[in-house]
Amino acid sequence: MNKTNGKVYFVGGGPGDPELLTLKAKRIIEESDVVIYADSLVPEEVVSYANDKAEVYGSKTMALPQIMEITLKAVSEGKTVARVQSGDPSIYGAILEQMRILESEDIDYEIIPGVSSAFAAAAVLKAELTVPEISQSIIMTRAEGRVSLPPGEELKSLASHGCSLVIFLSVTRMTKIVRELRSAGYSKDTPIAVAYRVGWPEELVIRGTLTDISAKVRDAKITLQAVIIVGQAVNPDVRLPDSDRPEQRASSHLYSETYTHLYRKASRRSRSSAKDKDKAVSGVDSVKA
Numbered sequence: 034m035n036k037t038n039g040k041v042y043f044v045g046g047g048p049g050d051p052e053l054l055t056l057k058a059k060r061i062i063e064e065s066d067v068v069i070y071a072d073s074l075v076p077e078e079v080v081s082y083a084n085d086k087a088e089v090y091g092s093k094t095m096a097l098p099q100i101m102e103i104t105l106k107a108v109s110e111g112k113t114v115a116r117v118q119s120g121d122p123s124i125y126g127a128i129l130e131q132m133r134i135l136e137s138e139d140i141d142y143e144i145i146p147g148v149s150s151a152f153a154a155a156a157v158l159k160a161e162l163t164v165p166e167i168s169q170s171i172i173m174t175r176a177e178g179r180v181s182l183p184p185g186e187e188l189k190s191l192a193s194h195g196c197s198l199v200i201f202l203s204v205t206r207m208t209k210i211v212r213e214l215r216s217a218g219y220s221k222d223t224p225i226a227v228a229y230r231v232g233w234p235e236e237l238v239i240r241g242t243l244t245d246i247s248a249k250v251r252d253a254k255i256t257l258q259a260v261i262i263v264g265q266a267v268n269p270d271v272r273l274p275d276s277d278r279p280e281q282r283a284s285s286h287l288y289s290e291t292y293t294h295l296y297r298k299a300s301r302r303s304r305s306s307a308k309d310k311d312k313a314v315s316g317v318d319s320v321k322a
């Protein structure tokens with residue numbers, strides 16, 4: 034199909050820490066003839082693996098036509114292009130319009146997944162985003178701003194589910210976010226965390242509640258590159274053992290000795306005690322781990 038031997042890779046560059054690149058992403062950066070990286074969100078260290086002969090471009094000052102001009106020229110010369118995006122390319126990566134052009138030109142391309150800032154933030158917060166009995170779903174979204182949201186995706190309506198929320202691209206709208214979450218029914222002491230530049234040397238994590246988070250973010254002067262996570266998932270107390278509070282008691286079936294699944298039978302002793310105890314335990318329906 035491809036008219037030349039050139040190929041484009043959309044590479045997930047991860048949140049910023051070069052050690053969070055996948056081995057495949059690193060290899061493709063090393064082997065590519067042209068590397069175009071989103072230098073507003075991807076630090077230079079991530080593309081430092083490019084070979085000495087590679088042309089390396091930062092794309093933060095470029096519009097789509099310029100990016101595609103460089104890309105199409107390289108491909109027409111049979112070169113390989115690594116388009117390095119922040120986090121995972123499938124989340125707000127703006128790759129769709131690039132893929133459409135490549136499709137129309139019959140150019141071969143591939144997507145290499147990366148560690149999203151959502152998951153890097155959950156990691157620094159030491160959070161499991163799926164808290165048994167509290168939230169078994171995660172909604173990834175953004176607040177409405179210059180980009181309008183499709184009907185039904187307003188934060189207020191998504192928040193009505195009460196599950197873990199990961200909000201991108203919205204740290205300048207904390208007051209509006211808090212207002213919408215409150216009107217969707219989140220209590221004023223709902224835990225919320227803001228993780229700025231996760232994986233960068235200047236990484237900063239702010240924890241709070243819907244009552245105080247706006248002021249904390251304002252005081253820290255964070256206006257960009259932060260991911261917001263809302264819900265009991267970011268309540269540090271869920272990690273504390275031996276509490277009567279429900280969010281600290283529930284745990285997953287996954288490794289429960291009272292739970293039979295495809296690869297393991299519940300122990301007999303635990304099966305009998307489970308009848309009484311396990312009512313408080315929730316978890317997964319099928320297990321592949």
Ligand SMILES: C[S@@+](CC[C@H](N)C(=O)[O-])C[C@H]1O[C@@H](n2cnc3c(N)ncnc32)[C@H](O)[C@@H]1O
Binds near residue numbers: 118123151228
């Ligand atoms: C254009 S989106 C790209 C998201 C990216 N594809 C991902 O999976 O993380 C940019 C937004 O992602 C979040 N983001 C990206 N990198 C980040 C990082 N290192 N730390 C915190 N948030 C980050 C911020 O919300 C930022 O406004």
